[in-house]
Amino acid sequence: MEQAIAKAKVLIEAMGYIQRFTGKTVVIKLGGAALDDTQAFSDLITDVVFMNTVGIHVVIVHGGGKAINNALEQAGLTVQFIKGQRYTDQRTLTVVEHVLCNEINQQIVSEIERLGAEAMGLNTLATCVLFGEKMFLEEDGKKIDLGMVGKITEVNVKLISLLCRSGTIPVIAPLARDKAGGKLNCNADSAAGEVAAALKADKFVVVSDVHGIRAVADDPNSRISQASEADIRKMIADGTITGGMLPKVQACLRALEGGVRRTHIIDGRFTHSLLLEIFTDEGIGTLITK
Numbered sequence: 001m002e003q004a005i006a007k008a009k010v011l012i013e014a015m016g017y018i019q020r021f022t023g024k025t026v027v028i029k030l031g032g033a034a035l036d037d038t039q040a041f042s043d044l045i046t047d048v049v050f051m052n053t054v055g056i057h058v059v060i061v062h063g064g065g066k067a068i069n070n071a072l073e074q075a076g077l078t079v080q081f082i083k084g085q086r087y088t089d090q091r092t093l094t095v096v097e098h099v100l101c102n103e104i105n106q107q108i109v110s111e112i113e114r115l116g117a118e119a120m121g122l123n124t125l126a127t128c129v130l131f132g133e134k135m136f137l138e139e140d141g142k143k144i145d146l147g148m149v150g151k152i153t154e155v156n157v158k159l160i161s162l163l164c165r166s167g168t169i170p171v172i173a174p175l176a177r178d179k180a181g182g183k184l185n186c187n188a189d190s191a192a193g194e195v196a197a198a199l200k201a202d203k204f205v206v207v208s209d210v211h212g213i214r215a216v217a218d219d220p221n222s223r224i225s226q227a228s229e230a231d232i233r234k235m236i237a238d239g240t241i242t243g244g245m246l247p248k249v250q251a252c253l254r255a256l257e258g259g260v261r262r263t264h265i266i267d268g269r270f271t272h273s274l275l276l277e278i279f280t281d282e283g284i285g286t287l288i289t290k
Contacts, residue, residue, distance in 0.1 A: 014279040021278070022055035024202040025164065027260075029192035029251070031063035032209040034268035035104060044207065045108065047274035048169065049115040057164035061172045061195050062108060063188030064100055071099045083137050088147040088185045096185050100173040101125040108171045120163055123173035124183050129156035130191060132176035132184050150176050150184025152191055155198035193251030197258020204255040204263040205274065206248045211267035212286030213241065213249070226287045229256055252288045263288045 028048065033040050051058050072079055075095050080087040088096065101123040112119035122129045132150035136143040163170045174191035176184045189206065196204035213232075215222040217240070227235075232249055235241045241249050245265075252263035266273045266285030277283045 014275075017279045018054045021051075021202065023057070025057040025059065025199050026051065026203040026205065026278070027059045027061065027192060027196040027199060027201045027255075028274070029061050029063070029189060029204075029206045029248075030108070030268070031065060031188055031207065032268060034207045035062065035065035035067070037269065040268050042111070043271050044268055044274055045111045046115060047272055049112060049117045050275065051278070052117045052167065052169055057161075059160060059164065059170050059172070059195060059199065059201070060108060061174060061188060061192035062100075062104055063174065064096065064104060067104060068096055068099050071095050082144060082146060083139070085137060085146050085149065086185075088149050090148065093148045093183060093185055097124060097175060097183065100175060105171055105173045112169055112171070118166075118168040119171050120168050121171050121173070122160075124175040124177060127159070128175070128177050129159055129170070129172060130174070130176040130186065130195075131155075131178070132186060133178055134184065148182070148184055150178065150186050152176055152186060152194040155195055157198050160195070160199060187247055189247040189251040190254070193254035194258075196251075196255040196260050196263075200259040201255070202261060203278065204252060204260045205277065206251060206263070206265045207268040207273070208245075208248055208265055209267065209269065210245070210265075211270070211284060212265050213245065213288075215240065217242070224286050225283065226289070229253060229288065229290050232288055249288075256288070256290050261290065 034044050048058050072095055077092055105121040105123050109119040109121045130152055131154040132152045135149050135151040160170050174186045174188040176186050178184055212223045215224055248265055255263050264277055264285050264287055266277050270284055273284055277285055
């Protein structure tokens, strides 16, 4: 009986959040453990389908996880980095596109459909909704070429919104087309932030391999549960936020800049981390607000 009452309390707590977010848009960036761990992937997609079932418009943007590096290694391609950025030539782009579109994108769509919801893969081998331009690094006033690497300049909001209103979950790969029809490899965190900003989503959630932002990088007990945009910019300036966390945080800041009200960084390795972050009072990650 006590167990049943506890379940009822959980449902009642979730009810207010469900009422608040029904009909609202939540953009989720899936990467890291969410793609590489079978159980974590299954749990997260179950959370996504639950959200869709209660009327939330879920949009997924995914990365490549370890699959891209593994595929490049198997193809005998050496990954070149310039100032910490991956250089993308035509052969590399072909491998990246195959992994993102034919493997990961389809895997996510298939799992969503297996759980009873509708999904549509949006990528450069099917219907592309991301458009961009070549990105260059700048150093001492000079531009450094990164090859076929791009930044998002336009998002097909109309198509994404149409799919959401029909109950279909858009699943977007981080590849864009330029004005000439060429293809560009884009950072998945940045692409997700641009999608959230373009849609003016109510929430933007980055699913990561760490349980939020830490005040002390190597201390898992120093998680910051909530921070303002100003707090985050100070942490970037003083070096608290660096490395792999930096593009995730910058994506959150871009989303806030574009009109998103609340952004989150959570650990996808926790069971049902999405539901816990969105439908409970405490949450499990870091909430960043304007």
